[in-house]
Amino acid sequence: MSETPSNLKQYLSRIKGLVDGYIYAYVKGEPEEIYNAALHLVKAGGKRLRPLITIAFAEMLSQPPEKALSFASAIELVHNFTLVHDDIMDKDEFRRGVPTVHKIWGEAFAIIAGDLLFSKSFEILADALNKGIPPNRVVRAATVLSSATSTVAEGQALDMLFAEEEDVDIDDYLKMIYKKTGALFEAAAILGVLVATEDELLISNASSYGKNLGLAFQIRDDILGIIGDEKVTGKPVYSDIREGKKTLPIIYALANLPKGDSEYLRMILGNKDASKEELSKAADLIVKSGAIEFAEKKARDFGKRAIEALRVFPENDIRRILENLVEFTISRQK
């Protein structure tokens, strides 16, 4: 698997510095405990891919990164808010290598901490007015972000409902991950364009880039959920299998394994009492089915479409970074 390309790596680290600085300056108040809980996951790490997308689209269109900082940070806060609530819902105990918010502060506090990140994200977004973005574009950005967040909620709900359904097919899965993950990547790209312009062709191509990249990203995530190394990902391994999630590799394996194997897999899926050995055997069966290669090909296809969508944008170094981001996304180990 390829190393993060060095220009992307440098760009990511620059974005992380900018975005984190802005977030820490903005997200504070009383009582301090709730802000500590709210910022816990932000501080624990994370790649800042979504704010990178926003800032890169703006910079590709000749805007200074600082001007994109409100929109970019707002997206990152929304993302972190969904993680805090997701961890409560999935009862996950670790993320980014640290205990989750509800493990440290309890569920009630974690619910509020997530809500706080969400409300702060709109405060931060509206601050774009002070960065010289005209009010009509700020309102449009608010619409894009809030509507994407509604879509994320729909996706989380589908994800939960699918865990209890027998016959989830690949189309259902793709619809669900577009909502759960693609919509926020899409919003990140559109917000980047809105820093510069309301040109509808650019907005629609940014939408296509973000959406396809998001799909590729989630498929890679679901692959890592089967073959990922817990020490590298920072997340508990096999939790998708234990929770009976209908991810792409799992759907493929269920449909393509020999009957006995597929019945074994179905028995382990969603079984909270499954032992580590049983989970590991289920993961091996998924690998044996060819599901990983299948999912990797799907991720590459979406990645290709994301890169194609960049064609209408100026050919410059930043566009190259957005292309590299696609490569990184489909080959990453965490």
Added chain:
Amino acid sequence: MSETPSNLKQYLSRIKGLVDGYIYAYVKGEPEEIYNAALHLVKAGGKRLRPLITIAFAEMLSQPPEKALSFASAIELVHNFTLVHDDIMDKDEFRRGVPTVHKIWGEAFAIIAGDLLFSKSFEILADALNKGIPPNRVVRAATVLSSATSTVAEGQALDMLFAEEEDVDIDDYLKMIYKKTGALFEAAAILGVLVATEDELLISNASSYGKNLGLAFQIRDDILGIIGDEKVTGKPVYSDIREGKKTLPIIYALANLPKGDSEYLRMILGNKDASKEELSKAADLIVKSGAIEFAEKKARDFGKRAIEALRVFPENDIRRILENLVEFTISRQK
């Protein structure tokens, strides 16, 4: 206790029709189950006081109610979102006379349902652009609403932290209820002015009206938490005592009861295993201390300040309704 004044009653019912219609038209999507969960409490009832405030301020300033509908509905959705999450945190099983969202759909689904109401509230707010409100005022409204929602989260956190603290005094309590309740009433009034104008004197007086009314409202709520009739309020009685909440009547009683009584009260407070008899005896002690009269006087004082803040607004029928709303708030039985 006074009956709801007939003009306020009529106005409330008119607002409820407008706001509910707008919310139902806007808050829908796939999967349907999550929208049913999100709208469960909205459908179960509620007084629509906050959207009434927004629309009344706009109408008092000669704006048509329809123009205020985005802002008003956004506020109501934020309010309902906080209720859904509050009920999970407090483990309350009933509200508005029906089972709470997490009792019906489970905690995970209820968390998402609340998040969805929150994101929808910003979608709805941004729709104000289509109602002819200029973009700069829409952005300001978004700032006011998101910042108020952050304040509500701070208030909920304080409320939880106070339950574990021994020495919460009246000033701490007032600060907490301003955050938990006052801030959203304040935002409701400011948003109403923003439908018409950015006049800073009017905004600051609307802020004062909303804030003081919110304080009076929460104090009345806390009084009903001790002496309210479960059948009328639709909420479980004595839950404040069981959860050890530091409400105004409770703080007053702890400080003013004879030592033996105050020790008994302290023993019952926050005791999840307390029997109905013990809770009822604790409530009787609070009444005996004079806490209810004390709290009622406080609520009246804040109500007076709210009415004073209206002086800078045009003297018309709608202003009368906002005055009557104060009276209703401090004497209501639910």
